[in-house]
Amino acid sequence: MLQIKNLHATVEGEEILRGIDLEIKPGEVHAIMGPNGSGKSTLSKVLAGNEGYEVTAGEILFEGKDLMELEPEDRAREGIFLGFQYPTEIPGVSNTYFLKAAVNAIRKYRGQDELDAMEFLKLVKERAKLLKLEDQLLNRPVNEGFSGGEKKRNEIFQMAVLEPKLAVLDEIDSGLDIDALKVVSDGVNAMRSADRGFLLITHYQRLLNYIQPDYVHVLVNGKIVKSGGKELAEELEKSGYALFEENAA
Amino acid sequence: MEQVASEPKNPYRDDFLVGLRSRRNEPVWLLERRQAALAAFERLGLPGKRWEAWRNLDLTPIADNRFPLLHTWGEIDDATVEAALGDVPDVYRMVFVDGFFSARHSALEGLPSGAAVLSLDEAMDAENPALERLGQAERTQQEPFLALNTAFMGDVALIHLGKGVVLDKPVVIVNLMSTKAEGRGVYPRTLVVAEEGAQASVVELFRSNTADAYLNVPVTEFYLDANAHISNYRVQEEGGEAFHLATVLARLERDATFTLHTLAVGGKTARTDIHVDLEGKGAEAELDGLYLAGDGQYVDHHTWVHHNTEHCNSRQRFKGVLDGKSETVFDGLVRVAPGAQKTDARQENRNLVLSPRGLAHSNPRLEIHADDVKCSHGSTTGELDREALFYMRARGIGERDAQALLTFAFVNEMLDTVRLEALKEYERELILRWLPGDETVREIQ
Ligand SMILES: Nc1ncnc2c1ncn2[C@@H]1O[C@H](COP(=O)(O)OP(=O)(O)OP(=O)(O)O)[C@@H](O)[C@H]1O
Ligand SMILES: [Mg+2]
Numbered sequence: 001m002l003q004i005k006n007l008h009a010t011v012e013g014e015e016i017l018r019g020i021d022l023e024i025k026p027g028e029v030h031a032i033m034g035p036n037g038s039g040k041s042t043l044s045k046v047l048a049g050n051e052g053y054e055v056t057a058g059e060i061l062f063e064g065k066d067l068m069e070l071e072p073e074d075r076a077r078e079g080i081f082l083g084f085q086y087p088t089e090i091p092g093v094s095n096t097y098f099l100k101a102a103v104n105a106i107r108k109y110r111g112q113d114e115l116d117a118m119e120f121l122k123l124v125k126e127r128a129k130l131l132k133l134e135d136q137l138l139n140r141p142v143n144e145g146f147s148g149g150e151k152k153r154n155e156i157f158q159m160a161v162l163e164p165k166l167a168v169l170d171e172i173d174s175g176l177d178i179d180a181l182k183v184v185s186d187g188v189n190a191m192r193s194a195d196r197g198f199l200l201i202t203h204y205q206r207l208l209n210y211i212q213p214d215y216v217h218v219l220v221n222g223k224i225v226k227s228g229g230k231e232l233a234e235e236l237e238k239s240g241y242a243l244f245e246e247n248a249a
Numbered sequence: 250m251e252q253v254a255s256e257p258k259n260p261y262r263d264d265f266l267v268g269l270r271s272r273r274n275e276p277v278w279l280l281e282r283r284q285a286a287l288a289a290f291e292r293l294g295l296p297g298k299r300w301e302a303w304r305n306l307d308l309t310p311i312a313d314n315r316f317p318l319l320h321t322w323g324e325i326d327d328a329t330v331e332a333a334l335g336d337v338p339d340v341y342r343m344v345f346v347d348g349f350f351s352a353r354h355s356a357l358e359g360l361p362s363g364a365a366v367l368s369l370d371e372a373m374d375a376e377n378p379a380l381e382r383l384g385q386a387e388r389t390q391q392e393p394f395l396a397l398n399t400a401f402m403g404d405v406a407l408i409h410l411g412k413g414v415v416l417d418k419p420v421v422i423v424n425l426m427s428t429k430a431e432g433r434g435v436y437p438r439t440l441v442v443a444e445e446g447a448q449a450s451v452v453e454l455f456r457s458n459t460a461d462a463y464l465n466v467p468v469t470e471f472y473l474d475a476n477a478h479i480s481n482y483r484v485q486e487e488g489g490e491a492f493h494l495a496t497v498l499a500r501l502e503r504d505a506t507f508t509l510h511t512l513a514v515g516g517k518t519a520r521t522d523i524h525v526d527l528e529g530k531g532a533e534a535e536l537d538g539l540y541l542a543g544d545g546q547y548v549d550h551h552t553w554v555h556h557n558t559e560h561c562n563s564r565q566r567f568k569g570v571l572d573g574k575s576e577t578v579f580d581g582l583v584r585v586a587p588g589a590q591k592t593d594a595r596q597e598n599r600n601l602v603l604s605p606r607g608l609a610h611s612n613p614r615l616e617i618h619a620d621d622v623k624c625s626h627g628s629t630t631g632e633l634d635r636e637a638l639f640y641m642r643a644r645g646i647g648e649r650d651a652q653a654l655l656t657f658a659f660v661n662e663m664l665d666t667v668r669l670e671a672l673k674e675y676e677r678e679l680i681l682r683w684l685p686g687d688e689t690v691r692e693i694q
Contacts, residue, residue, distance in 0.1 A: 046641045076645035092658025101654065102644040110646070141658075142640075158644065216408040 001026050001197050002047075002166055005240050007058035016042045018222035019058070024166065029198040031208055033233060034219035035241045039086050040201045043169045043219070047199075048082040049075050062166070076102075077109035079165030081171050084202075085156040090142035095154070096124060099161055100144045106162065126162040131187050148175035156187045166197045173207040185210030205237040220244050250313035259291055260314035263398060269317060275374070280689045282384035286399035293393040302551055305578050305610060306520060312493055316434035316464035318401055322347040323429025323492065325458065329352045330444050333423045337671040340421045340452075341366055343406050347427055348435040350404035354423075363411030364449075366420055372407045379409035379442035382472055386498055388524060395496045398468040402438035410447035410477075419669055421519035424467065426457035426488065439469040443477035443505075450480040452672060455515070455663060457488035457538040462517070465491060473505035474492075480508045482672055486679065488547075494522040501561075503529030510666055512676050513540040513548050514683055520549035520578075527554070527561040538563040541683045542607070544573025552581040555608055556589040559619075569600040570609030570656055580612040583626070587618040596626040601659050603633065603652060603685070653686030 002024040009017040024030050034040050046053045049058065049072035060067040067075060090098065103123075105112040107187045116124070129137060131153045143151050152172055159167050169188070173181055184188060188211050200213060200224070208216070216232040218241070219222045225244045226232065272280065272398055312392050320480055325346045327335075334340070335354075343366060344354035350368040357366050365377055372380045384399045406422050438652055441451055453469060463489060479499075487493045493516040499507045513519055525534045534554060542548045554563045569577045579598040600609035613626035629682035633655050641651035662681060668671040 032441055048639075050639050050643075065336075071648070072639060073644035073645050073647050073651075082643050084640065084643075088634075088636045090634075090637045090640065090655070090658070092661055093654050098641070098644070098646075098654070101646050103649060105647060105650065106645040162644065 001063055002199075003061040004079035005059050007046070007060060008056045009042060010054050011042065011052060013239055015056070016222050020089045020222070020224055022217065022224065024163075024197045024199060026197055027194040028215065029192065029200065029211065029213045030215045030217065031200045031202060031213040031233065033202060033220050033236055038219045039222040040219055041170055043087075044082055044199075044201060046073075047080065047168055069085060073105065076111070076162075076164075077106045081159050081162055081167045083159060083167065083169035085170040085174070087143045087151040087155055089144045091144050094139055094141050096138045099124065099158060102158075104123060120153050123161060127157055130160055130190060131157040132183050133157050140220070149177065149180045152176055152184060153180065156166045156184050160187060160191060163191075165195065166199070167191070168199045168201070170201045171203070172200070173202055181207070181210065188207055205233045208233045218244050228246065255330050259576060261287065261290065261397075261400075263301040264314065264318040264558050268401060269495040271320070273512070276373070278319075279384065281599065283400050286384065286389050286396045287391045288632070290393055290396040290400060293391070294395065295613070296393055302580065305568065305576070306518065306547065310518075311464055314434075316432060316492070317446075319347055319433035319435055321429070323427030325351070325354070325425050329425060329458055330423070333425060334421055334452070334671065334675055337421070339418050341416070341418055342421045342423065343368075344423045344425065345406070345437055346405065346425050347430045347433075348403045348424075348437050350406075361414060361417065363414040364416060365407070365409040365605045367407045367409075369403075369405035369407065372405070376623075377407060377409055379407060379440065382470070383407075383438075383440050386470060387578055388498065392496060392522070392627045394466050394494045394522075395468055395498075398438060398466050398496070399435045401434070401436040403436060405438040405440060408439070408441040408449065408451060409655060410443045410449055412444045413668045414444070415447065416449035419452055421452040421454065422455070424465070425455045426459055426463060426465065426491070428459045430457070430462040430463040431459050432463065434464040434466065437465070437467040438462070438628060439467075441469070441471045441479065443471070443479050445474045445477045447474070449479040450482065450669060452482045453484070455483075455485045455487055455493065457515075459492060459643065460474035460489050462490040462492070463488070465493045467493075468493070468496045468498070471507060472498065473499065473501045473507060475503040475505060477502075477665070479506075480668065481510070482667065482669070483509070483510065483519070483521070483681070484672075484676065485513040485519060486513055487519065489515070489517060491516045491519075493519040497521065497523045497684045499524070499534065500526045500528060501534065502620050504531040506533040506535075508535040508666070509537065511538045512663075512679065513538070513550075514679060516548070517545060517561050518547045520551070523550070523552045525552070525554045525563065525570040527556050527563065528558060530558055530560045535563070535666075536567075537663060538567040539660055540567070540569045540577055541680065542569065542571045542575035542577050543683070544575060547577070549578040550580070551578070554581070554594065556581045556583070556585045556592045559588065559590045561589065561591070561592055562597070562666045565596040569598075569609060569661060570603065570660060571600065571609055572603045574604070574606040576608045576610070578612070580610070580614070581626075582614045582616060583624060584616040585619050585622050586623065589619045590621040592619060592622040592624065593622045594622070598628045600630040601656060602630060603656065648687065650686035653684040656684055657681070
């Protein structure tokens with residue numbers, strides 16, 4: 001469903017991604033691991049269409065469509081979801097209203113009827129329960145004053161409501177305590193299906209114990225230097241990135 | 250051979266003389282005040298670029314009486330009245346069409362004793378004592394548009410609240426422009442006199458049925474005796490080519506409170522001058538303003554809050570949103586007179602600029618002649634948060650909708666100070682209609 005070919009991208013003139021190739025098929029869970037600053041978040045932002053990042057070479061196809069041709073909102077409407085490493089606070093816009101606008105914008109794009117207030121509320125309640133999100137958080141402004149863990153749970157909650165085809169989750173495990181990690185992982189696992197793909201970005205093997213990936217890639221200095229099965233993550237945990245950094249240089 | 254008079258011809262004087270004919274029943278003192286006001290205007294002239302408070306505003310399109318006084322009024326259908334808060338039941342309503350009082354559209358039954366809501370003719374017939382205040386404000390000698398209105402004002406709205414009278418329902422004054430107003434000048438006038446301990450809310454709505462140019466120069470005066478409490482809500486949604494040059498005067502005696510809430514969305518060139526005089530100890534004024542300027546609009550608010558005695562409070566909060574090629578001005582002066590100790594004055598102006606062609610001037614000013622005071626002012630002008638916009642778009646919300654949501658979040662708090670539910674709803678809808686974006690965002694709660 002997602003094909004990335006020889007992707008190069010720059011931020012403010014500096015090349016961060018230096019030739020990435022990656023293919024994700026429906027139902028697969030891929031994990032990307034890599035040291036700080038290696039370009040993991042950059043990759044996720046490029047996939048979502050952030051204007052601050054310029055693609056200088058290569059292509060990204062999503063279900064055969066050229067992603068670069070699509071505005072960020074249309075990528076989301078096509079079924080791509082980005083769980084942010086640092087979710088943005090939006091003062092003054094309630095979480096519920098925000099989600100409703102998102103759900104209906106996506107439905108409209110797909111030629112479906114908009115959900116009415118009752119249907120929407122039912123969906124939201126059900127998914128909030130899955131993520132053990134208190135009602136009170138639903139009515140508060142998006143992410144404003146949320147704790148780190150609440151923000152991450154809110155991201156996965158949004159994913160659960162929006163039901164994307166491909167979810168790119170950037171460090172969804174950072175800042176979570178053990179219980180929250182379990183809740184978030186359960187949330188993700190509940191969403192796994194034969195036609196949904198995942199790209200997990202993480203630093204830690206720990207997350208991959210909860211969400212078992214099909215493939216693990218090591219990203220160093222803007223390039224994927226090694227790919228393998230989940231045993232690669234275990235290897236990384238023991239040896240660190242030093243070995244790969246040498247390879248990448 | 251006869252000499253041709255070399256005196257410069259004054260283009261406003263003919264209008265004034267024609268107007269006089271229809272005012273034959275007015276008392277001499279009022280005619281004299283009109284005369285004096287006209288003379289003041291002739292002396293002052295239209296403010297030009299060299300007049301500091303007017304330097305951003307180009308008045309040449311209205312110079313030389315290019316919008317002559319309208320002597321009759323046009324037709325307004327019931328639907329127009331209905332749309333102007335006309336379907337709200339629990340109010341006292343006065344409807345003015347092109348500046349003329351339309352008794353047929355008004356509803357003033359059931360006023361408590363001690364309260365009077367009257368047109369000028371009715372007030373003269375009833376010899377209402379509050380009428381005496383009409384046109385005697387000293388500023389008439391200094392403010393050209395206040396002077397012009399005083400010379401030309403037609404069917405005045407007079408609200409007189411006797412001692413201790415508390416109005417159970419708000420008074421809604423609807424100023425409607427018909428197509429008859431096209432190319433003409435209209436001078437609505439409202440006078441509110443609240444005696445000791447009286448309380449009321451006064452809503453003023455400015456709407457029009459024409460997209461053509463006209464000139465509206467409304468003046469509203471408030472006189473608050475000791476311990477009177479008055480709220481004034483102003484909603485300005487003039488037609489797209491209109492000139493709206495408004496003046497609000499409020500004079501507060503001991504322990505009186507005056508709260509003003511304005512929402513300005515209409516007009517091509519719109520300016521509101523607000524003069525508040527805190528004359529009695531413990532008086533308190535709160536001014537809230539929201540202005541939404543779209544492409545081609547100029548929207549201006551000038552405030553002068555005079556702390557003329559000690560222990561008075563004032564708070565001003567003005568917020569603006571600019572879209573397209575638009576220009577706004579907030580210019581606010583707080584003046585603390587010598588001896589006005591224990592003054593607490595706050596002033597804040599925040600602008601959100603949605604388009605690179607929007608230009609927001611912000612000029613909060615303090616002039617302090619006392620030493621034991623608390624005064625603060627602040628001003629910010631910014632754009633929408635890029636990260637927040639991206640976050641919303643990454644969830645599927647379209648760019649204009651995301652802008653609309655964030656903009657609404659910026660202005661929303663201004664609705665909190667509207668204490669009349671029907672009006673709050675009315676303003677909310679006005680704001681939502683103004684916002685960019687499609688229907689999805691229209692149901693923001
Ligand atoms: N908006 C930006 N402006 C300037 N530099 C940027 C910007 N975004 C990313 N970078 C730079 O690009 C490089 C890659 O950053 P990125 O956030 O993709 O790393 P990461 O792999 O996600 O790191 P981490 O594990 O710490 O989250 C870093 O050197 C970073 O400073
Ligand atoms: Mg990162």
